[in-house]
Amino acid sequence: MADGKSRTRRWVLMGGAGAIAAGFAVREYRLIPQDYAGGQLEVTQAHQKAVAGDVLLVDIRTPREWRATGVGQGAQPLDMRREDFIPALVQMAGGDKSAPVALICARGVRSARLSNQLTAAGFTNIIDVPEGMLGSAAGPGWVRAGLPVETFVEGE
Missing domain, CATH: 3.40.250.10 (Rhodanese-like domain)
Structure with missing residues (x-):
């Protein structure tokens, strides 16, 4: 049972870390201008x-x-x-x-x-x-x- 809880905890932590990483990626995308050839x-x-x-x-x-x-x-x-x-x-x-x-x-x-x-x-x-x-x-x-x-x- 303890093994199941630690697996669940690990998945929750990995999901949270993934959400944070995705948030930073969106933020960086919004702060990086597109190339403009003009x-x-x-x-x-x-x-x-x-x-x-x-x-x-x-x-x-x-x-x-x-x-x-x-x-x-x-x-x-x-x-x-x-x-x-x-x-x-x-x-x-x-x-x-x-x-x-x-x-x-x-x-x-x-x-x-x-x-x-x-x-x-x-x-x-x-x-x-x-x-x-x-x-x-x-x-x-x-x-x-x-x-x-x-x-x-x-x-x-």
Whole structure:
């Protein structure tokens, strides 16, 4: 009987360890950006080009994230979860799917994935900002680089 209990305990422990490992695998998958074969900009370049009007810099994070860190100066906030995201982006780009559009998120994961999706949807000049606002393996990010941010005000 004791042998049966230890076998059961072993299976429970192995199942728990497996669930933990699976949880870490999902977390890592969500934190690793997809490869994006298109253009990329460092945060300093993205800021300079956005302020100069050479690129439409779109902050695709959520309003909660914009309130927490602000929106990078020169960037336009557009929540990527919006049902009308693509039409809204086309409108922001003046109806031109070939206009240079740079995407920034928190750590470069969502922007890389969305860059691939927008390219597949017919946008021809999507640029990823892989450092993001908070930094990633690509670099320190907008906030740590000390680039200016503007306070996000709901409804603007």
